[in-house]
Amino acid sequence: MNLISKKLFSAVAAGVAILAALASSRAAEFAIRDGERVVFLGDSITEQRLYTTYIEAYALSRYPNWKLSFRNVGWGGDTSWLRQRTHPDEKELFAADEASQQKMVEESVGGGLARDVLPLRPTFVTVKFGMNDHAYQPLRPDILRAYVRSQTQISKVLSEKDARVAFLTPQPIEDKRADPDQDPRNQSLKAFSAALRDVAAKTGSGFADQFNPYMEILVAEHRKNPQFLIGGGDAVHPGPPGQTLMAWLVLKELGATALVSRAEIDAAKKSGKFDNCRIDNLEVSPGLIRFDRLDDALPLPIDARAVPALSLAPVVNDLSRYELKITGLPAGTYEVTIDGESAGKVEAEALAQGWNMTNVNGPITKQSRDLLQAIFQKNDLFFNRWRNVQLYGFPNWVKGPEVESRRAAELQRMDGEIKTAEAKIESLRKPVSHRFELKKSAP
Numbered sequence: 001m002n003l004i005s006k007k008l009f010s011a012v013a014a015g016v017a018i019l020a021a022l023a024s025s026r027a028a029e030f031a032i033r034d035g036e037r038v039v040f041l042g043d044s045i046t047e048q049r050l051y052t053t054y055i056e057a058y059a060l061s062r063y064p065n066w067k068l069s070f071r072n073v074g075w076g077g078d079t080s081w082l083r084q085r086t087h088p089d090e091k092e093l094f095a096a097d098e099a100s101q102q103k104m105v106e107e108s109v110g111g112g113l114a115r116d117v118l119p120l121r122p123t124f125v126t127v128k129f130g131m132n133d134h135a136y137q138p139l140r141p142d143i144l145r146a147y148v149r150s151q152t153q154i155s156k157v158l159s160e161k162d163a164r165v166a167f168l169t170p171q172p173i174e175d176k177r178a179d180p181d182q183d184p185r186n187q188s189l190k191a192f193s194a195a196l197r198d199v200a201a202k203t204g205s206g207f208a209d210q211f212n213p214y215m216e217i218l219v220a221e222h223r224k225n226p227q228f229l230i231g232g233g234d235a236v237h238p239g240p241p242g243q244t245l246m247a248w249l250v251l252k253e254l255g256a257t258a259l260v261s262r263a264e265i266d267a268a269k270k271s272g273k274f275d276n277c278r279i280d281n282l283e284v285s286p287g288l289i290r291f292d293r294l295d296d297a298l299p300l301p302i303d304a305r306a307v308p309a310l311s312l313a314p315v316v317n318d319l320s321r322y323e324l325k326i327t328g329l330p331a332g333t334y335e336v337t338i339d340g341e342s343a344g345k346v347e348a349e350a351l352a353q354g355w356n357m358t359n360v361n362g363p364i365t366k367q368s369r370d371l372l373q374a375i376f377q378k379n380d381l382f383f384n385r386w387r388n389v390q391l392y393g394f395p396n397w398v399k400g401p402e403v404e405s406r407r408a409a410e411l412q413r414m415d416g417e418i419k420t421a422e423a424k425i426e427s428l429r430k431p432v433s434h435r436f437e438l439k440k441s442a443p
Helices: 001-028 051-062 091-094 098-116 141-160 185-205 212-222 238-251 306-309 313-318 347-355 362-391 401-428
Strands: 039-040 067-072 122-127 164-168 207-208 261-266 271-276 277-285 288-296 321-327 331-339 341-347 434-440
Touching: 001 321, 039 051, 051 067, 051 238, 051 362, 067 362, 091 098, 098 141, 141 164, 141 185, 141 207, 164 185, 164 362, 185 207, 185 212, 207 238, 212 238, 238 306, 261 277, 261 288, 271 277, 288 321, 321 434, 331 347, 341 347, 362 401
Parallel strands: 039 067, 039 122, 122 164, 164 207, 261 321
Antiparallel strands: 261 271, 277 288, 288 434, 331 341, 331 434
């Protein structure tokens, strides 16, 4: 190897090392890490398996080589003291003195976590309570006191088991009114959210505020049309649009980054530079560009039911910059195909600025959406296993060794289904090379 070649090799190696270090640094900022066993704990909004699935889809698509597992143990009607799992006397809980309340909380929280969370051996747990805790009424200090104590205990128990905690505030209630911020229930939820921030600070836990930024969107949109529910569900349970906003807010607070990959091509020089992707077989001729692109990650899957959320907040810009930038093209409109499938038409000016292809047509978006559906299917399988088989209570007259043996066999069978579903997810989250073609449209 001659001196010039050695210098060039050293420069390239140094550049690769710097890029690898930057990528590692970006990944390290994200609260979810390689090797995590993530558990989502919460109430019916968590049980809906929407915002949690979107968060899971972000992590699995952005870091396709990480070993990750996700389980959702949300329970409709639940509270921070885990009333749906251990059924404490709430009237007694709210009225108890400090020592008595602490004992009740320890028993209630400890029992619920021991049954539903700790067996999953979590390393990272998101905790989303508050909607049922505040009991859909103006602020009650006695309930807030129990909420703070219970959330603190959740953090204590999980931390002792080496699980990191991220507290998520509830999102606002969305009724058909022009001033959702003046709803006494929302004012109560605002106080609960502020108290939760303090709990997170005192316990050293993570914290994601959904309430206040979501409320800003609600206020702005309800001033335009009080009758339209932007969440797409009911007042308490947002549908896919609202829960996409929730996932966006949580992911940003958890340190999620925007860049998926970026390909920049100079058509005049027939060269380019690339972040988190590789371009091969670049061909540039008048009115036509072809190349093969292999990305390090997939763009964020966007639930087709959640598209209205994209006009309410910069979800894609903040979480999924899957970019194609081409400069030096003659002015005009270019037809873009990926593996022969139309991905749409785009102006040369837009390409020169950088085109975010996260949600365009074609095989890449299809793979992302297939991944999202596979995650939904896996999460439904786990929910059925956990709630309908593992926790199913047989009446006394039918209990016995034979029944428990049959339950064990069914759980084993369902574990096999979940394993198969997760193998499908593993396959779908791996990027593959695609052939891009940009052809100038006839005037």
